[in-house]
Amino acid sequence: xxxxxxxxxxxxxxxxxxxxxxxxxxxxxxxxxxxxxxxxxxxxxxxxxxxxxxxxxxxxxxxxxxxxxxxxxxxxxxxxxxxxxxxxxxxxxxxxxxxxxxxxxxxxxxxxxxxx
Numbered sequence: 654x655x656x657x658x659x660x661x662x663x664x665x666x667x668x669x670x671x672x673x674x675x676x677x678x679x680x681x682x683x684x685x686x687x688x689x690x691x692x693x694x695x696x697x698x699x700x701x702x703x704x705x706x707x708x709x710x711x712x713x714x715x716x717x718x719x720x721x722x723x724x725x726x727x728x729x730x731x732x733x734x735x736x737x738x739x740x741x742x743x744x745x746x747x748x749x750x751x752x753x754x755x756x757x758x759x760x761x762x763x764x765x766x767x768x769x
Contacts, residue, residue: 673734674696674697674698675696675697675699675702675703675704675717675735675737676694676695676696676737676738677694677695677697677702677704677715677716677737677739677740678692678693678694678704678715678716678738678740678741679692679693679694679695679715679716679717680693680713680714680715680716681694681714682712682713682714683713683714683715685711685713686727686768687713687715687741689738689741691754694738695717697717697730697746699717700719701719702717702718702719703717703718703719703733703734703735703736704716704717704723704724704733704734704736704738704739704740705717705718705721705731705732705733705740706731706732706740706763707730707731708728708729708730708731708732709729710729715740716740717731721733
C-alpha cells in the first residue's frame with residue numbers, strides 16, 4: 654500500500670509544469686545586465702511551452718515559444734528552459750532537475766512494485 658502511495662506522489666510531482674502555466678520574462682532589446690526588478694512577466698498556459706532567450710550581437714530578446722530549438726554559436730543563438738522565470742541569465746539550459754528527480758523516484762517506485 655505504501656509503495657502505491659509513493660508511486661502516486663511521484664507521478665503527481667512529475668506532471669508537466671505547464672499544468673499551472675509557465676511564467677517567463679518578456680522583453681525586446683532587453684537591457685544587459687538584465688534587471689528582474691523592472692521586468693515584464695508573461696504567463697502561458699500553452700502545453701509544451703518553453704521560456705526563451707535570443708541573443709544576436711548586442712540584441713537580447715526574452716519570451717516564450719512552443720517550438721524552441723536551442724542553438725549556441727559562440728554565445729549567439731537561442732536558449733530554452735522550462736521552469737518559471739528561468740530565462741534570466743547569460744546562458745540557460747533546458748535541464749529540469751525537479752522533473753529528473755521525480756522521474757528517478759517513479760522508476761524506483763516501479764522497481765519496488767515489480768519486486769513485491
